[in-house]
Amino acid sequence: MNGMNADFIVMAIWGFIFVVFVFKLFQSIRLVPTKSAYIVERLGKYHSTLDAGFHALVPFVDKVAYIHDLKEETIAVPPQECFSRDEVNVEVDGVIYISITDPVKASYGITDYRYAAIQLAQTTTRSVIGTLDLDRTFEERDVISAKVVEVLDQAGAMWGIQVHRYEIKNITPPETVKNAMEMQVNAEREKRALLAKSEGDKQSRINRSEGIKAEMINRSEGEMQKRVNEAEGKAQEILTISEATSESIQRLADVIAAPGGQNALRMQLGERYMKQLSGLSQEGNRVVLPGNMMDFEYWLNSIGLQEKK
Template sequence: MEPVIIVLIILVVLVFIALIKTIQVIPQASAAIVERFGRYTRTLNAGLNIVVPFIDTIRNRIDLREQVVPFPPQPVITQDNLVVNIDTVIYYQVTDARAATYEVASYIQAIEQLTVTTLRNIIGGMDLERTLTSREEINAALRGVLDEATGKWGIRVNRVELKAIEPPTSIQDSMEKQMRADRDKRAAILTAEGTRQAAILTAEGEKQSQILRAEGEAKAAALRAEGEAQAVRTVFEAIHAGDPDQKLLSYQYLQMLPKIAEGDANKLWIVPSEIGDALKGLSGAMGNFGSLGGGGNSGGATLPAQNKGPATERREKPSID
């Protein structure tokens, strides 16, 4: 019985191994290359697949998802003979597992070398300034060349990015100095523009202030003139209403003479010709007042007797106008 059990155990093990070899489970977004006696037979897609055990073999399993491969910095010479180091990143995807397996030995290494040579050809036709400012142009040109060359390998290059473009140290120092000078220039321009704008605003403010001050003074002068005119009209109306005689007006004029003489600029007095007659009338009035104060009729004018009847009094209305 023991040899039979051993044979059964061996058969079970062989059957188990055959089942494992027969059933192949391929993950999603993957593919497997099957060879029979060293020759390509078919490509296994995602899911459960059956192969002939001990005859069919899995040559390669390939990831069909988009992959990212960063490449180390590569020294590249520009058109103006300057060496720059450029870091690149390639986004690619395997579209044909059979071609990626049999058309090229290592598609990763092939893509890297093709990227370096293509990048040198593109940068060699540009100067440093254009290289630093034309990333999109370089990316598009590099992607076009790589996509065309890798198509027969079953590879599609989706995107190419330049991570960094590093010029020589001396060029970096010169660029930094130039950028610093440009920043200082822009700062000086902004400062001058701000000062100019502030001066303009200050001048506009002073102009507006002077205009408002002049308008205020003009309104104040107009109000003062209007007030003085109203005062003159009031005095004129009061004089006409009081009906004063020439003697009272002469007395008022004499009272105003000291005030007229107060000003420093008053060096010349203009005396009207009628002032002599007014002063004569005033002196006569003052003489009458003196006679009344001395008492009696001796040596002075006598008071007129009081009339029994109504007396006719004649007054001369002074000419004011």
């Protein structure tokens, strides 16, 4: 009976050893996915890094100590309180984008590279915000992010990681400061509105005055042109009349100088003279006649039209 129990115990031990051996044999076969890296230790010491593909390990000797994902990952930086240069307490949080470049350093260079990156990002953010006034912290997000990335890159070279970006999600000031900032923004907005209104009113007045000025100039120029045109018209009229008079006088002189011209002129003037006398007598006017009705000959002689004998 005791011999049977002993044989059963031995068989159970060998069966357990066989099961463990089979389990370890299957465990030594590793299929590494793409963008992943397995750190293999042999007897507790670093042995190799397994890339993507099929790999077989030595059972009971080799083991996968660390498994790393080589894809870019996002790590949230928890909110923290920071003091600006003007002693205003603000709450800042952000996001880090990192990836593993050296799986060995990420495994043995630091205990937890994620936690270390978060702590370093927080301390760097606090130090940078401490050099800026509150108003500039909202404007200098890129400066803060660039400084954090620079510091993390220097440390990441020893940790086997690369920091691609650091983005600040929120910068939250206290409620009192937030209300004061809102009042300042509203005041600036009202100031710009009043300034824009005054500039518009100023431009409107300038435009109206320019329009009135242009209208007065146009009227004065029109009046001046009108007077110039009238003066030129009168001058042309006088010139035309004088030319016509000169031409008529010249023609009359030519007619008088022609043979029989003086006799014709004498007859015409005598006819007009008699018609005037006849007209005056018919209208009932008192007419004083010369003693000699032929005295108009004297008048003709005075103007040089009497025929010389």
